[in-house]
Amino acid sequence: MADMTVAEIRALIVKHKRWDLIFATVGVLALMVGVLTFASLFAGMAIDGAHRLSPEFFTNFPSRRPEQAGILSAWVGTTLVMIVTAVTAVPLGVAGAVYLEEYAPKNWMTDIIEINVTNLAGVPSIVYGLLALGLFVYQFGFGQSILSAGLTLALLILPVVIVATREAIRSIPAVIREGAYALGATKWQTTADHILPYSIPGILTGVIIGMARAIGETAPVITIGALTFIAFLPPAPFSGDPPAGLFDWLFAPFTVMPIQMFNWTSRPEAAFHQNAAAAGLVLVVMTLSMNALAIYIRYRLRKKIKW
Amino acid sequence: MSSVASTHSLNPLADNTVSARLAKRKSRHIRERFIEVILFLAASVSVAVTVGIVAILVAESYQFFQHVPLRDFLTDTQWTPLFDDAHYGIMVLLSGTLVSSLVALSVAIPLGTIIAIYLSEFAPFSIRELAKPFLELLGGVPTIVYGYFALLYVTPALQYFYPGLPGFNLLSAGLVMGIMIIPYVSSVSEDAMRAVPMSMREGSYAMGATRFQTAIRVVTPAAFSGIAAAYILGISRAVGETMILAVAAGMQPNLTWDPTEPAATITAYIVQVALGDLPHGSIGYQTIFAAGLTLMLLTLLFNILGHMLKRRYRQAY
Numbered sequence: 001m002a003d004m005t006v007a008e009i010r011a012l013i014v015k016h017k018r019w020d021l022i023f024a025t026v027g028v029l030a031l032m033v034g035v036l037t038f039a040s041l042f043a044g045m046a047i048d049g050a051h052r053l054s055p056e057f058f059t060n061f062p063s064r065r066p067e068q069a070g071i072l073s074a075w076v077g078t079t080l081v082m083i084v085t086a087v088t089a090v091p092l093g094v095a096g097a098v099y100l101e102e103y104a105p106k107n108w109m110t111d112i113i114e115i116n117v118t119n120l121a122g123v124p125s126i127v128y129g130l131l132a133l134g135l136f137v138y139q140f141g142f143g144q145s146i147l148s149a150g151l152t153l154a155l156l157i158l159p160v161v162i163v164a165t166r167e168a169i170r171s172i173p174a175v176i177r178e179g180a181y182a183l184g185a186t187k188w189q190t191t192a193d194h195i196l197p198y199s200i201p202g203i204l205t206g207v208i209i210g211m212a213r214a215i216g217e218t219a220p221v222i223t224i225g226a227l228t229f230i231a232f233l234p235p236a237p238f239s240g241d242p243p244a245g246l247f248d249w250l251f252a253p254f255t256v257m258p259i260q261m262f263n264w265t266s267r268p269e270a271a272f273h274q275n276a277a278a279a280g281l282v283l284v285v286m287t288l289s290m291n292a293l294a295i296y297i298r299y300r301l302r303k304k305i306k307w
Numbered sequence: 308m309s310s311v312a313s314t315h316s317l318n319p320l321a322d323n324t325v326s327a328r329l330a331k332r333k334s335r336h337i338r339e340r341f342i343e344v345i346l347f348l349a350a351s352v353s354v355a356v357t358v359g360i361v362a363i364l365v366a367e368s369y370q371f372f373q374h375v376p377l378r379d380f381l382t383d384t385q386w387t388p389l390f391d392d393a394h395y396g397i398m399v400l401l402s403g404t405l406v407s408s409l410v411a412l413s414v415a416i417p418l419g420t421i422i423a424i425y426l427s428e429f430a431p432f433s434i435r436e437l438a439k440p441f442l443e444l445l446g447g448v449p450t451i452v453y454g455y456f457a458l459l460y461v462t463p464a465l466q467y468f469y470p471g472l473p474g475f476n477l478l479s480a481g482l483v484m485g486i487m488i489i490p491y492v493s494s495v496s497e498d499a500m501r502a503v504p505m506s507m508r509e510g511s512y513a514m515g516a517t518r519f520q521t522a523i524r525v526v527t528p529a530a531f532s533g534i535a536a537a538y539i540l541g542i543s544r545a546v547g548e549t550m551i552l553a554v555a556a557g558m559q560p561n562l563t564w565d566p567t568e569p570a571a572t573i574t575a576y577i578v579q580v581a582l583g584d585l586p587h588g589s590i591g592y593q594t595i596f597a598a599g600l601t602l603m604l605l606t607l608l609f610n611i612l613g614h615m616l617k618r619r620y621r622q623a624y
Contacts, residue, residue, distance in 0.1 A: 016517045016519070016520065017517055019517065019519040019520075020429075020517050020518045020519045022519075023424075023425070023429065023518075023519050023522070024425065024429045026421060026425075027421055027422065027424065027425025027426075027429055027430070028425070030418045030421040030422045030425065031422055031425070031438055033418060033486070033489075034418075034422075034441070034442065034445050034486065034489055034490075035441070037445075037483075037486045038441075038444075038445055038448075040460065041448070041452070041453075041456045041460070044456070044459075044460050045452075045455075045456075048459075091349070092349050092352055093349075095345065095346050095349030095350070096346070096349040096350035096351075096352065096353065097350075098346055099343075099346035099347055099349060099350040100350055103343055103346055103347070104350070112354060113350050113351065113353060113354055116353045116354050116357050117353050119357070119610070120353055120356060120357060122540065122543045122606065122610065123360065123547075123603070123606070124543070124546065124547020124548075124549070124574070124602060124603075124606060125547065125549070126547065126549045126574050126577055126578070126599070126602070127360060127364075127547070127599055127602065127603055128360075129577070129581070130360075130363065130364065130577070130595065130596060130599040131356070131359055131360045131363050131364075133581075134363035134366075134367060134596070135359055135363060138587055155352075155356050158352065158353060158356070159353070162353070186335060186339050187339060187343075188338070188339055188342045188343075209447070212447055213447070215449070216447075216448070216449025216450065216451065216452070217449075218449070218450065218451045218549070218550045219450075219549035219550055219553075219574065219577075219578060222578050222581050222582060223577060223578070223581045223595075224581075225581060258449055258451040258550070261451050261452070261455065262451050262454075262550065262553075262554065265451070265454065265455050265458065265459075265554055266554065273459060276455055277455070280451070280452045280455055283449055283451075283452060284448060284449070284452055287447050287448065287449055288444055288447065288448070290447075291443060291444050291447040292440075292444070295440045295443065295444075
């Protein structure tokens with residue numbers, strides 16, 4: 001070191017600093033790979049599919065003639081399945097998270113539940129499909145129905161809802177709880193009147209992200225045996241002959257948006273590929289706007305709340 | 308509730324108002340316990356799901372292995388369960404899964420790590436605020452859309468450079484899958500890097516290290532256990548990914564280690580069978596559970612490996 005001149009040391013510093021610049025460039029390029037992929041995916045689908053996005057596309061059933069085919073049964077099916085999923089996953093997930101955060105004693109049972117939730121998040125989605133095929137479709141006899149699909153997707157997004165709710169609850173400072181207890185509130189009163197209302201934005205973020213994931217899930221729904229070609233709608237409440245009950249649609253066969261897209265993609269004719277692009281466009285816009293909404297809520301939340 | 312109150316009023320020491328209050332407290336207590344039990348049951352659902360998955364996979368696979376010896380399952384080089392001359396060599400499907408995962412990881416791990424280091428150590432605040440939500444959106448695109456992209460855009464683009472490439476191939480499916488996995492790898496790695504205390508970076512800068520040297524030689528090793536967890540998450544995603552492969556890699560079982568060939572993966576096979584109409588309880592129906600069990604064991608293996616890596620390199624600050 002001692003026998004280096006100032007000029008040599010400067011050169012060394014410049015050389016090392018050059019690596020900073022090189023890496024920063026490489027980092028931006030790596031990000032650009034993601035940006036470009038996304039841009040070309042979206043642009044490609046828009047070019048191929050946008051002209052199919054007429055009102056008839058949303059009100060027509062799938063058809064053998066590609067130019068008449070539409071996504072009516074698919075979007076109705078997706079909506080109904082999502083209703084079942086939300087009605088199941090939200091109460092279960094929030095209740096489970098409240099238990100883990102507010103009630104659970106520190107013992108091996110709690111440890112098992114916690115490890116379990118983490119591990120479930122890593123189970124491939126198609127395995128949930130196999131579970132549902134064995135359990136819901138055959139053991140419980142729900143058949144290849146909207147109910148089976150909704151329950152399957154509910155189990156799939158349960159870890160997402162639990163983790164988001166726990167994070168939201170954990171961010172509430174202890175003084176809120178202590179204040180409620182000091183006034184004589186019970187644990188449940190504290191939870192229901194204070195903890196849950198304050199964590200709603202956080203829970204909402206998790207629920208929306210989970211639902212966005214569920215809308216796009218294809219593999220588990222195919223595994224339980226959703227049909228790929230459906231030219232009718234599930235029965236409306238109190239319809240049919242003889243007039244049937246309010247929840248008959250739960251047991252109806254169905255298809256969903258990603259399966260309709262899969263069906264069109266796997267056909268050889270290019271005309272069907274345009275339908276697939278249009279369906280994909282609808283699907284991407286749906287999931288992305290849900291994700292964007294979740295990100296926006298979280299952003300607002302971070303800015304606004306000051307305890 | 309009234310019966311509870313009456314037992315209290317038997318107590319000669321208590322006057323009416325106190326017993327009424329005690330009764331209220333008692334009913335309050337019962338309600339509290341009741342709610343706690345319900346919440347506990349909700350939390351136990353996740354355990355029930357795991358038990359259910361293991362039970363279903365093992366039970367159906369047990370039936371399967373009554374017909375097919377385990378040795379054939381592991382060593383046979385053909386997978387033709389639906390033919391008259393049935394062979395059940397899982398290696399055929401496993402090769403497809405491993406090759407496509409390898410292609411995906413060779414995209415996702417370098418790019419994901421570089422993005423994580425860049426976002427955590429180099430990027431100005433504004434770029435990070437833009438890039439993080441964007442990556443999240445990239446991870447939110449439905450996989451069937453990625454499958455469509457791989458089949459109809461990436462494969463033709465690759466064929467331009469490599470004319471012999473078949474329409475279905477593991478390469479384009481794997482590449483697109485890699486892009487899909489980048490957000491998972493980068494976001495978990497970045498969280499691990501940001502958890503490294505500032506004092507370590509400051510110490511490094513004080514010794515005259517540059518930003519790059521600090522990032523590579525101080526922050527990355529310190530965050531390695533978290534980065535390993537990110538890689539394991541990426542591997543699990545790749546092994547379990549279904550629709551991209553079912554759409555773009557074809558559904559022909561093919562024992563190959565060449566990514567430019569078409570081949571079915573474990574997941575694609577399950578989809579293929581589910582699309583058909585196999586009777587419940589038949590051997591063909593049981594094969595998908597044996598395939599599913601293999602998939603579960605594979606992800607479990609990687610998770611245990613990741614756990615060991617994490618243990619080995621864990622550093623506490």
